[in-house]
Amino acid sequence: MVSEMTRTIRLRVNGREHSVEVPSRRLLVDCLRYDLGLTGTKEGCSVGVCGACTVLMDGQPISSCLALAVFADGKEIVTVEGIAPEEGLDKVQQSFMDHGGFQCGSCTPGMVVTAKALLDENPNPSEDEIKEWMMGNLCRCTGYYQIIKSIQEAAVEASDA
Amino acid sequence: MHNFEYREPETLEEALLLLGELGEDAKVVAGGTALVIMLNQRLLMPSHLISLRKVENLQAIEASEGDLQLGALATHRAVETSPLVRKHSPVLAETYAQVATLRIRNMATVGGSLAHADPSQDSPVTLMALDARVNLASADGSREVPLDKFFTDYYETVVLPDELITRVLVPPAAPETGSAYVKFLPRSSEDYGTVGVAATVSVEPDSGVCRDCRLVVGGVGSTPMRAREAEDLLKGQRSTPELLQEVGAAARQLTDPVSDVRGSGEYKRAMTGVFVGRAIDQAWQRALV
Numbered sequence: 281m282v283s284e285m286t287r288t289i290r291l292r293v294n295g296r297e298h299s300v301e302v303p304s305r306r307l308l309v310d311c312l313r314y315d316l317g318l319t320g321t322k323e324g325c326s327v328g329v330c331g332a333c334t335v336l337m338d339g340q341p342i343s344s345c346l347a348l349a350v351f352a353d354g355k356e357i358v359t360v361e362g363i364a365p366e367e368g369l370d371k372v373q374q375s376f377m378d379h380g381g382f383q384c385g386s387c388t389p390g391m392v393v394t395a396k397a398l399l400d401e402n403p404n405p406s407e408d409e410i411k412e413w414m415m416g417n418l419c420r421c422t423g424y425y426q427i428i429k430s431i432q433e434a435a436v437e438a439s440d441a
Numbered sequence: 442m443h444n445f446e447y448r449e450p451e452t453l454e455e456a457l458l459l460l461g462e463l464g465e466d467a468k469v470v471a472g473g474t475a476l477v478i479m480l481n482q483r484l485l486m487p488s489h490l491i492s493l494r495k496v497e498n499l500q501a502i503e504a505s506e507g508d509l510q511l512g513a514l515a516t517h518r519a520v521e522t523s524p525l526v527r528k529h530s531p532v533l534a535e536t537y538a539q540v541a542t543l544r545i546r547n548m549a550t551v552g553g554s555l556a557h558a559d560p561s562q563d564s565p566v567t568l569m570a571l572d573a574r575v576n577l578a579s580a581d582g583s584r585e586v587p588l589d590k591f592f593t594d595y596y597e598t599v600v601l602p603d604e605l606i607t608r609v610l611v612p613p614a615a616p617e618t619g620s621a622y623v624k625f626l627p628r629s630s631e632d633y634g635t636v637g638v639a640a641t642v643s644v645e646p647d648s649g650v651c652r653d654c655r656l657v658v659g660g661v662g663s664t665p666m667r668a669r670e671a672e673d674l675l676k677g678q679r680s681t682p683e684l685l686q687e688v689g690a691a692a693r694q695l696t697d698p699v700s701d702v703r704g705s706g707e708y709k710r711a712m713t714g715v716f717v718g719r720a721i722d723q724a725w726q727r728a729l730v
Contacts, residue, residue: 284444285445285446285447286646287443287447303444303649304444304445304447304490305442305443305444305445305480307442307481320610321544326542327478328474328542328544328545329542331542331544334544337547340518340547341542341543341544341547341716342548343544343545343548345472346474346477346478346544346548347473347474347477347524347548348470348477350446350447350449350492351473351494353449359715363728394544405726409558413543415542415543415630415631416541416542416543416544416545416631429717
């Protein structure tokens with residue numbers, strides 16, 4: 281039996297530095313959930329299609345089920361746990377609650393993280409831009425209209441603030 | 442996933458030496474969007490993974506003696522959003538923008554997708570229509586391969602076990618040339634197409650007659666394919682609905698699609714004819730602008 285090959289990675293997750301020894305074969309989603317206890321990120325399809333496991337790597341949405349944990353060495357990761365400010369909720373989170381942007385909730389962490397990245401890059405997106413950006417995040421309850429509405433309202437909220 | 446050793450060279454030279462040493466025992470990983478699935482499903486079980494993620498100087502997208510040069514590690518998203526690409530080859534930016542989802546485009550690289558060689562991918566079809574060339578390096582030197590001689594079979598290319606893709610070169614378009622990439626997506630927008638077609642059409646500016654063209658179909662055979670006989674039918678002609686049908690029928694002859702969730706072989710074949718016509722029509726109209 282060959283012993284498990286491991287590597288020590290340093291990464292910043294939600295603003296906190298971590299140094300973790302991980303098996304080379306560890307997926308990023310598993311590192312976040314099991315090594316760091318951040319279970320907000322969900323694994324859905326395991327093949328990069330559904331978007332449930334979306335996290336930000338250096339500000340950009342990626343599928344954490346398609347990334348090895350070792351890919352995150354030296355990177356900045358933001359998960360759904362890192363979206364909210366110290367007090368209260370981020371505007372996107374509050375807006376999902378106010379406008380019923382979820383039903384069963386399984387896709388919600390990925391939706392919120394992806395929407396947050398959109399508003400960071402484009403604070404006032406059109407409906408088409410929202411659809412284009414969110415296209416890879418699937419809601420199997422099919423609550424898409426409320427999700428789009430939640431993001432539009434979060435953008436309005438941000439521009440009023 | 443099986444147990445493997447992860448190596449992370451920081452220069453191209455170091456990566457090439459490592460690859461020369463490990464050869465077929467190693468798999469190269471860049472964005473990982475295809476390879477990690479194959480590892481996870483145990484379709485591949487290499488003893489070593491050589492990551493290019495920390496190799497510098499292979500990400501750049503730049504102009505090089507008239508060519509557009511895409512570094513092998515440039516992400517799909519970087520190509521899609523590059524002002525230089527949009528100016529030099531707008532159809533290339535349009536094509537990369539149609540690949541899968543934003544998350545995949547943020548990870549997947551230009552070189553990685555060519556090395557993966559799934560015949561249903563979008564970008565190889567357009568790159569081939571644009572007459573792109575691929576630069577391959579090994580510890581012993583480098584060579585350049587035209588993209589239409591690059592793919593050999595499903596997931597197979599001419600890249601040798603000790604070689605790496607370092608960059609892709611796209612020549613400038615001839616004057617009065619229009620290009621288009623269209624794909625048929627009967628299921629969902631992030632899916633692979635049932636068929637993808639790229640066309641470039643160069644016209645005589647006064648008459649609008651086709652002077653030259655390139656036509657490539659993807660997803661309907663073991664590799665993307667140049668439809669040369671169909672191209673010949675276009676040269677010296679004016680665009681008419683009858684001509685586009687005839688050219689579609691000629692391109693259809695080339696195809697040998699497998700039946701899958703994106704359509705039966707017969708259906709994909711029929712759709713190839715339709716989408717060839719649409720791609721040529723769009724390219725031709727763009728050439729006349």
